[in-house]
Amino acid sequence: MQAFARLMERLVFTPSRNGKLRLIADYAAHTPDPDRGWALAALTDGLAFPTAKAGMIRGLAQERLGPELFALSYDFVGDLAETVSLMWPGDGAEGPAPALSEVVEQLQAAGRSEVPGLLARWLDGLDAGGRFALLKLITGGLRVGVSARLAKTALADWSGTPVAEIEEVWHGLRPPYADLFAWLEGRGPRPDIEAGAVFRPVMLAHPLEDDEIGSFDISAYAAEWKWDGIRVQLTARGSDRRIYSRTGDEVTQAFPEIAEAMAFDAVLDGELLVVRDGVVAPFNHLQQRLNRKRVTAKMLADHPAWVRLYDLLIDGGDDVRALPFDARRARLEAWFDRVRPANMDLSPLVAFSGWDGLADLRGGSREAAIEGLMLKRRDSAYVAGRPKGPWYKWKRGPLTLDTVLMYAQRGHGKRSSYYSDYTFGAWRHDLDGAALVPVGKAYFGFTDEELQQLDRWVRNHTTNRFGPVREVTPGLVLEVAFDSVHRSTRHKSGLAMRFPRIHRIRWDKPVAEADRVETLEAMIVE
Amino acid sequence: MPVAAPKPSSWIRVEPAGIFVEPGGFHVDPGRAVGWAVVTHGHGDHARPGHDAVLATPETLAIMRARYRGDAGRRQQPLAYGETVRIGEVDVRLMPAGHVLGSAQVVMDYRGSRVVVSGDYKRRPDPTCRPFEPVPCDVFVTEATFGLPVFRHPPAAGEVAKVLESLTLFPERAHVIGAYALGKAQRMIAELRAAGYAEPIFLHGGLVNLCDLYQRHGVDLGPLVPATGAAKADLQGAVVLAPPSAIADRWSRRLPDPVVAMASGWMRVRQRARQRGVELPLIISDHADWDELLATMADVDAPEVWVTHGREEALVIAAASQGRRARALNLVGREEDDAE
Numbered sequence: 006m007q008a009f010a011r012l013m014e015r016l017v018f019t020p021s022r023n024g025k026l027r028l029i030a031d032y033a034a035h036t037p038d039p040d041r042g043w044a045l046a047a048l049t050d051g052l053a054f055p056t057a058k059a060g061m062i063r064g065l066a067q068e069r070l071g072p073e074l075f076a077l078s079y080d081f082v083g084d085l086a087e088t089v090s091l092m093w094p095g096d097g098a099e100g101p102a103p104a105l106s107e108v109v110e111q112l113q114a115a116g117r118s119e120v121p122g123l124l125a126r127w128l129d130g131l132d133a134g135g136r137f138a139l140l141k142l143i144t145g146g147l148r149v150g151v152s153a154r155l156a157k158t159a160l161a162d163w164s165g166t167p168v169a170e171i172e173e174v175w176h177g178l179r180p181p182y183a184d185l186f187a188w189l190e191g192r193g194p195r196p197d198i199e200a201g202a203v204f205r206p207v208m209l210a211h212p213l214e215d216d217e218i219g220s221f222d223i224s225a226y227a228a229e230w231k232w233d234g235i236r237v238q239l240t241a242r243g244s245d246r247r248i249y250s251r252t253g254d255e256v257t258q259a260f261p262e263i264a265e266a267m268a269f270d271a272v273l274d275g276e277l278l279v280v281r282d283g284v285v286a287p288f289n290h291l292q293q294r295l296n297r298k299r300v301t302a303k304m305l306a307d308h309p310a311w312v313r314l315y316d317l318l319i320d321g322g323d324d325v326r327a328l329p330f331d332a333r334r335a336r337l338e339a340w341f342d343r344v345r346p347a348n349m350d351l352s353p354l355v356a357f358s359g360w361d362g363l364a365d366l367r368g369g370s371r372e373a374a375i376e377g378l379m380l381k382r383r384d385s386a387y388v389a390g391r392p393k394g395p396w397y398k399w400k401r402g403p404l405t406l407d408t409v410l411m412y413a414q415r416g417h418g419k420r421s422s423y424y425s426d427y428t429f430g431a432w433r434h435d436l437d438g439a440a441l442v443p444v445g446k447a448y449f450g451f452t453d454e455e456l457q458q459l460d461r462w463v464r465n466h467t468t469n470r471f472g473p474v475r476e477v478t479p480g481l482v483l484e485v486a487f488d489s490v491h492r493s494t495r496h497k498s499g500l501a502m503r504f505p506r507i508h509r510i511r512w513d514k515p516v517a518e519a520d521r522v523e524t525l526e527a528m529i530v531e
Numbered sequence: 532m533p534v535a536a537p538k539p540s541s542w543i544r545v546e547p548a549g550i551f552v553e554p555g556g557f558h559v560d561p562g563r564a565v566g567w568a569v570v571t572h573g574h575g576d577h578a579r580p581g582h583d584a585v586l587a588t589p590e591t592l593a594i595m596r597a598r599y600r601g602d603a604g605r606r607q608q609p610l611a612y613g614e615t616v617r618i619g620e621v622d623v624r625l626m627p628a629g630h631v632l633g634s635a636q637v638v639m640d641y642r643g644s645r646v647v648v649s650g651d652y653k654r655r656p657d658p659t660c661r662p663f664e665p666v667p668c669d670v671f672v673t674e675a676t677f678g679l680p681v682f683r684h685p686p687a688a689g690e691v692a693k694v695l696e697s698l699t700l701f702p703e704r705a706h707v708i709g710a711y712a713l714g715k716a717q718r719m720i721a722e723l724r725a726a727g728y729a730e731p732i733f734l735h736g737g738l739v740n741l742c743d744l745y746q747r748h749g750v751d752l753g754p755l756v757p758a759t760g761a762a763k764a765d766l767q768g769a770v771v772l773a774p775p776s777a778i779a780d781r782w783s784r785r786l787p788d789p790v791v792a793m794a795s796g797w798m799r800v801r802q803r804a805r806q807r808g809v810e811l812p813l814i815i816s817d818h819a820d821w822d823e824l825l826a827t828m829a830d831v832d833a834p835e836v837w838v839t840h841g842r843e844e845a846l847v848i849a850a851a852s853q854g855r856r857a858r859a860l861n862l863v864g865r866e867e868d869d870a871e
Contacts (some may be wrong), residue, residue, distance in 0.1 A: 017801055018810050035693055070680060078681045079847045091681035133683070137801075350534060415779070417806060422779045422808070473806050 006131060008036055009044050009105045010138035016149040021356050025151060029159035033186075040105040045160075047142050048441050049153035052109065056117045057124070057143045059085055061292060065121055065128075069093070082519035086140035093128050093136055106181070108139060108203050114222035153252070169206060169389040173175055177254055202245035204238060204253040205272055205326075206389035210379060210396035217397075219360045227383055228332060228355045229361060231376040231398055232313055233288050233489075234278035235295075239312065241267040248277075256422055258309045258489035266347040271340065272311075272319035274387075276352065278374065280311035287530045288503070289491040313352045314341065315379075316411045316481055318387060323418065330395075333387065335373025363399075366453040374486065379402040403486040405508055406431065407442055407519045410481040413463040423456055424463040427507065429483050430499075431522045441479055442498045442522055450486070450506030452487030459510065482511035484521050490528050536643035539670040539835065543639075543646055544861050550648060551673070552639060555621035557586075559637050559648045559834055563860070569623060569651025572634035575714055580736050586610055586618070588625055590633025591640065594713065594832060597744050612661065628652040629663035631714030638666050642828065647831065648672040653816065654823040655687065658721040659714070659750045663827075671833035672860070675841030677796050678816040684796055684820040687718075691726045695771070697790055697811055702768040704869055705786040706811070708790035709778035709793040712738050714817050716772050717745045719794050720752045722815070733758035735782065763787050773854040779808040796820065825849055 011348070012032045019025055028046070033041050040150065046051055048050045066089045067075050075092070077317055082088040108127060124143075128136050148407040154168075161168035177198025178185050187193030197309050233483050246267040248257045257264050260277070279286040279294065286308070288362070294308050315339040325333055334354070341351055359361045369380050377400035385395030408429035416425035426448040430441035451459065462481055469476035486508035493501035500522070542553050549794040555565035564581035564638040571577055571587075574596030578587075585592065589611065589742035595603040610616055612635065615624045620642075629796035630651040637648040654663055675686075698706060716738045723732065739757060743870040745750060746752055758771050767787050777783060778791050793809045796816030804812035814848040819827060828836055828850055836850045836857040844860035850857035 018804065018812060020808075020810060025540055071848075073847055073848050074680050077848075078679050081842070083802060088681060088799055091683070092679075281820070422781065422784060433593055 006102050006105050006108060006127075006135050006139065007048075008032065008041065009142075010135040012044065013141065013149055016151055016367055017169055020150075022155065025155060026159045026162055027149070029156055030163035033160060033163050035522045038095055038183050038186055039181035041392065042186065043105050043109045045156060045182055046180035048151050048156040048315055048423050050145070051422065052142065052243060054112045054143055056115060057120050057267075061121055062124065062140060062144070063085070065089075065125055066092070069125070081358070086137055086144055088092050088126075089139055090133050092134035093133075093524065095129060095321045097130055097132040099128065102130050102135060103127045106144075108142070109181075111490035112143070121189075135506070139226045141159050145180055154224075160185075160189060167481065172206035172389055174198050175203060175206075176240060176249075177410060202240040202242045202247045204240060204247070204249040204255075206253075207236065207238060207251045207274065208316075208389060209251070210385050210398040211391060211393055213380070213397040213399040214420050217395055218364075223360050223380070224361060225382055225384070226380040226397075227334070228357055229315065229379045229381065230355060230370070231379045231400065232276040232278060232285065232352065233374050234276040234285075234291055234313075237275055237277045237312065238318075239263070239267055239271075239273040239275065241269050241271060242268070253271040256295070259300060260299055262305060262348055263310050263312055266349060268345065269344050270321050270342075271317065273314055273337075274318060275312040275314040275349070278311045278313060279308045281309060285311075285313075285372075287374065287491070288489070311347065312349045314349055314385060329384045330381050331383045363384060375444070377403070393464070393476055400412055400488065402491065403504075405484055405486050406444075406525055406528075407514065408444060408483050408485050409465075409479045410477055411441055411479070411517045413459075413475050413477060420456075423460045425456055425460070427459070427483065429485060431520050431525055433522045444500055444507045444522065445485065445496075445499045445502045446488070446526055447485060447505045447507050450508060451510070455507075455510060478518050482514040482516055483507055484509040484511055489530060490525055492529060498522060498525075500529070537641065539644055539646050542641055542644070542769075542808055544668075545862065550860075552621055552641075554641055555623070556618040559619055559856075560599070560650065563797070566772055567618070568604070569618075569637050570595070571628065571637060572630055573650065574631070574651065577650060580604075584608065586616070586623070588612065588633040588635050591635070593748070594741070594742060596634060597740055607783070611729045622720070626664050627661035628656060629654065629660060632660050632717070632748060632750065634660060634714075636666065636727075638668070646670040646672065647833075649674065649827075650734055650759075651676070651818055652827070653819045654827065655684070657817070658719055658725055659717045659745060663828065665830040668831055668833045669827060670835045670837060671831045672839060673824065673827070673846070675816065675843050675846040677816065677820050678822045678824055678838070678846035679844035680845070681819045682745050682796060683822060684799070684814050684816050687722050687815050688726065688814050691722045691796075693811060693813060694792065695726060695728065696769060697792075698770070700727060701790055705766045705769055705789045707771045707778050707783050707786055707789045707791055708813070709775035709795070709807075710738075710772050710775050711749060711792070711817075713741050715794055715815070717750060717752060718817065719772060721750065722782075724751070724753050728770070729753065730739055730769065731830065732848055733761055733769055733771040734776055735759075735771070735775045737777070738772055747814065750857075758786075761770070764846045775807075825853070828853060828855065 008248050015028050017149055070092055072346050078092050079088045157171050158168050161171055184196045238249045240247045246256055248260055248265045249255055279290040290308055298481045317333050380397040382395045408431055411430045412428040413424035414426040416423055428443050428446045430443045432439045433442045463477055466477040466480055467475045468478050487502035487505040489503045491501050544551055548558055548563050548565055550559040551843040558565045558571055558573055559569045560577040561568050566583045568582040569586045573591050580599040580602040582604045584606040586608045592609055610625050612627055614626055615622050626638055628634040628650050636783045647666050651674050654662050656708050656800040658751040662757040686840050690862040710719045720732055733756050756777055763803050783789055791809055791812055792813055794810035796811040797803045798812035798814045835857050838846050839862050840861045847857040
C-alpha cells in the first residue's frame, strides 16, 4: 500500500505527461504482482467495491473524531478521502501497513457489515498518504490526472511493447493482469482474447489543417459525412453483445434496442445517433440517453437510438482490419445486405470530384446532424490510434461570436504562471440596462505570444480575485469559435457551446459592440 | 484573607485596534498605530508602523526598523527575554514563542491575575529562534491558524529530504521554493544547511535584507547569492528562494524549467497545493499544528483560553473538551495569511 500511496502522491503533484509516464513505469518495474496489477486497475478505473460506500467512511470518521470536528474539517478541505486521511489519528505505527492486494482481495470478499471494521484497522496501520490512497481506491475516481490511455502508454514505454498491441488485448483482460505483465516481461505468451465480445482499439482521424487543403491527391480518398453522434463499436459474439464507446467504455445498458438488434457475429464501427423517421436528431437528444442505468419505455419511444455503420472490423471468424478500406467497405455492404439488422443503416459514401467539389459539399452541409466530412484513403488498413495520413476529418466552418472577457484562471503545468483559462460573456439587455452573462469558457486557440499578451492584459485589468481566478473589467472582446450551441441547465445563461476556443483577440473592438445572448440563442439547433 | 484576583476580562478587553490592557494603558499587537504598543513579533499583521512607543524584543525592533525604516515607532523600548518591566500597574515579561527570530509571548501580571498573549508560536525545534517556553497562567491567548485536526505537520527534516531527493532526480531544473520573507525563508535555509546542503542558495531580492539581518543576529545561513542577474546555467539544479507570490508568477519565468516548491503548513491539503501550481509541496510551518495547540493548552494549564485568529471554532470545541472555558476574540485585521 505504501508504494501505491507514494505513486498517488507524486502523480497528484506532477503536472507533466512525461513525468507521469516515468512514475508509472517505475512503479510497474519495482512492484511485484499482484499489487501492480491492482494499481493498474485503479488507475484505469477498473476497480469497484460495491460494499464499501462513502457514507461508511464518513460514519467511521464521525465516530472516531467527533461529528463537530469532522464537519469543520470537511468544510475546510472539501474532499472526503483527503479530510479523513489527514485527520485520522496516528502515523501508521498502530499496526502493520496492509498490502494493496490484501486490501483489494479482502474488500471484494467482505460483506457490508464487515467493511467498517476492516477499514478502521487499515486506517490505523497507515500514515496520511497511505490513508489517502486507500480511501481514494475505495471511493473510486482517483483524480490524479492519469487516463487509462496514459497508464497503458507507460506500460508500453517500460516494456518496449507498442501501445497498440496492449490496447488490442486490454479489453479481454481482468485485474490484476498477471497474464499481461508476464507477457510484457517476456515470461509468458500474448494473452488470448478470442473468446469473448472484446473491444478492439479504434481508428481515429486527424483534422485537416488549412494548409493541407489541396496539398495531396484527393482522388485516392473516399468521402463520408461526419455524423454528430457518438462513435461506437458494436461487438457481438454468440450471446455476448456489447456496445463500446471509442475509449472502450461499455455503454450497452443504456441502449437496449441496439443490443437487441445485434443478432450477429461481428465487430462493427459506427455512429450512435437518435433517429426519428429517418431524420437524425441533434446531439443533445442523444445526450438524454447517455449515462442512464435504466431506460424507460418513454425514453425508448421518444429518443430512439440508431447506429449508422462506417466500417467492418471482424466478420464472423475473419479479422478484416488489414484489408484496404475499399475491400472492407465492399464486405460491409455485402454483410449489411445479408444481415439487415434493425435500428441500423450504412453511412453512405459521398461522391465528389476534386478538392473544389469537396469544398462545395462541406460548405453546403448545414444539416444539424452533420459535423463535416470524413476522408478515408481507399487503400488504408484499419489501424489503432490516430495515424497521420489515412483518415482526415474536415469539419464544417465553425460558428463564431464576439464575446467579452469576464474572468481568467491560472493554467496548469507549464502554464501555471499564466492566466490561460478564459470565461467570456455576452450582453443581455433588460429593464435595468445591459449586463454581461457568462456563456462559456475556453483555454486554447491562441498562440504563445497571444497568451503572454492576454496574461498581461488580465493582470492590468483585475478588479477582484477569488483564489486562482481573477475578475477583470469588461474591456476586451474575444471572438470565440465553436461547433454548435445547445440549451443547458448547467450554465447561468442556459446555453452551452461545444468545443469553444479563442478564434481571434479583438483588441480593436469596443466591448459595447460585442454580441448579445440573443444572437447566441438564435444559433441553437433544436 | 487574600483579596481575590481580578477577573482577566475586567482588565483586558478587545477594541477595534486590538487587545487593550487597561491598567497598563497599552495594546498588544494593535492593528493600527496607537500610543503604547507591545509587539510579539515582526510579521506585518502583528507589528504595525507608526506607534508612539513600542516595546518588543531587540530582535523584533530590529526587524521593524528594517521593514518600516523611520516609521518603526517613535520611541522603541527593547526588552530581553525573561526580564520584567512595569507598565502602569502591570508587570510585563517577554518569553520565547518559537515562531520567528525575536518572537515573544507577552506575560502580564496584574494584582495576582496572569494573562499570556502568545502571539504566533510553534513547539517544533527551529534552528533560527529560541524555543517556546510554556508559562502557567489564568488566561492563555492563543492563535489557531492551523486549528483543525487535519493539520499535523510532519518533521521538517523529512520535508527537506524531499528537496534534496528532487535535486538528484532533476539536476537540470532550478528548484524554486516559495517561503515567507520573514522567518520561513531563513528557517528553510537553516534546515537545508542542517541536512548538509552546502551549495550557495539563490535569493529573490525581497528576501535579501531579512537574511542579512538574521546573519547579523548570529544565525548562520551559509553562502547566499542574489538570483537577480544570475546566469541561467548557474541556476540549473540550484535552490532558489522567493516570496510565495513570486513562485508561480512572472518572476519565476526566468528560471530554467523550475520545480515549483512551497514551504507552508497549508501544503498539507493537496487541493491548496494544486491550486497554487505547486509541484513539490513542503509541509513546513512556523505555526503550531493541531497537536501542538492542544498540548500547549494543557502545558500552560490555563482554566480559560481566548482564541485570536484562524480556525477558532474547532479549537474552542477542543479546549472545552479539555475542561477549559474558551471563546473566540474575533480580532479585526487578522486575515488568513495564505503565505504563512
